[in-house]
Amino acid sequence: MMRLYDTAKQSVVPFEPGPTVLMYTCGITPYDATHLGHAFTFISYDILIRRLIDMGHQVKCVRNVTDVDDPLFAKARELGVHYLDLAAGEEARFTADMEALEVLPMYSTPRASSAISDIRGFIGLVIDKGFAYQSGGSVYFDVTKSPTFGEISHYSNETMIALARERGGNIEDPHKRHPLDFVLWHPSAADEPSWDTMWGAGRPGWHIECSALALRELGTTIDLHGGGSDLIFPHHECERAQSEAATGEVFVKHWMHVAMVSMDGHKMSKSRGNLVFVDKLRTQFDPRVIRLGLIEHHYRFEWEWDAQMFARNVDRLANWGTGTKNDDGQLLNQVRDALDDDLDTPRAIAHIDKAAKTGVNVTDAARLLGIELKR
Template structure:
């Protein structure tokens, strides 16, 4: 049974989906005014890994993740760039698609944009106005936070102690228009020259929080299984989503709330963010680092724990990834020389490793403990590849398990095809040279292959190869 840590209840709970065999999941996506940094990528990778594990456990996952494609930051950035807000959004949605594809993040089942759902947002706000949970002030529409009885429960805050300006999307000039400093904007009246849409209360654009409430309930229903996002979204964003959604529908919004930890940087473990100016974009980093290494680095830390980013931690991830690649290459090489049947002793060890892997991952997606079993499987594969007799069925079971487990972490190694005819000939020439004790020629062939990125390993079973 899969257990998840529910931020709302602050405890682990057995996951029970609303529909057997189906997971309905909403994860807050980016505001598309810049390239995503690796802190943003951490959330996308964490929930992609969770999604993949649910699928590994035979769930069908409906995964909805939005784009915020209009807000104050986007309006300012578009003005600085001399383009329209839609043009800015199009540019960085394309960049997001390219960067996340490089990290092997599966596209969401549905990827709605705020600007594509304006009529639904307006209708949602009208219900809140009709119910008395919202009010119009000088063209803006605000939500009465104190009217919602459970406000503050997700983030474990006392409503009487909450201070004005909790949301970065609220500016000081709004204070006089609000009935209460903790009220938050559902709709913002347009200033001259700004992008805007029509609503019964005037021209404007949606507030940040209302977008996710509308898109989550539109595509997943009034109540769904999992809502995810970064820890920084617990308050005010997710708190506000709950308040406005449950006030509108009268139903529980999401059954489980999952939040991923931050990426930190520097000796003082400072949170990485655009506002602090200490961020590294994925767009730049994947020009310097193998994207699969970055994916592996982030996917192998349990989602609720912080990740400390540095060149040293990236290098360690690259080294570990290479060890796994070698284990796959070693066993794949033996596919040329297998006996029929299976090996009961190895099969028994694989069964134990599989049970331990599932137990670890079922425990709130504990990827560190899960990776322990992956490394144990790699060790078993290396040992088995050295045996004189390798059984075909067992070899395939090992390779299949190893491949499926790594795919959960977004890692995919392609077993190498046979060497090209010219390289095969070089290997034969090298064998002949060694037999004739022509070691100079043997070394020349090894160096030639090395120049092509091929490393040779002489073993008792013959010469095998791997790429650097």
């Protein structure tokens, strides 16, 4: 039986989905190259998916592409290109990075720009159910109607307001009834794309595409929702509130978040610029070395990027390729046990290291971690 940490429940709990696992992970906003933090997140989910498939499940995982959003518009403006041209280029780079790192293909990778009509319908549903109001040309979600708001992050109202303030949540917006109310739809700036709706022209709010896409692609209730831990608040909190408002059903059974990768003592982030890009690394190292360097860390704990990892994992990969003795499935089961214990990849790797040292052929065990030894 697999056990995984659930952010909302704040503990490691059994994860026992049906034969078909419905999964959604928040993807990227394609305005810049993929960095190691992105890679770590998506590789973590990839390991989970590989193990679920290994257990006999069919996995339907959706990973969206946010090609309608502020940072994309800003970058397109700066470069003087159309935002969708920028998005298409960066999405292609991202896809190439994921393929190189042997992240399994998704069931679906829908774009926000493909979902405008779904979003329109979704917002209509939220308004009809009485969870949203129109004010000043925007549509806001009314958090006072959602008593469970905050139950993923476990933040108090005061903490959420403080964080919203720091994270550009515009809590002073005079059109809002409550400082934590968030935008479902809002007017576009002059040079931004705009779509007509019954409540005015504009564009979607930040959180709404994921709700609309999850509903369109997977239905009202999904088994597991993932993303980086930086998305817990406000993104996932808002996403859940509006989804449950629209459908009246439980949105997500299990919330899973991947820890941040840091560098120079700070979270690797676009705003700070302390990034290590995957496409650059790929020109210097075997992508399997990059993958190993990521999964030698546990998904739930933040870690510091360290260039030492290359030498270590070049050696590791070489050692893994030397064994010839049949291991009778013993090693494979040890790796399975480690993964079933809250995706303990460091322990899985330690098992493989040990077996490889004794001359065991570790091909199958490595494959479960997405490392293909025979090329």
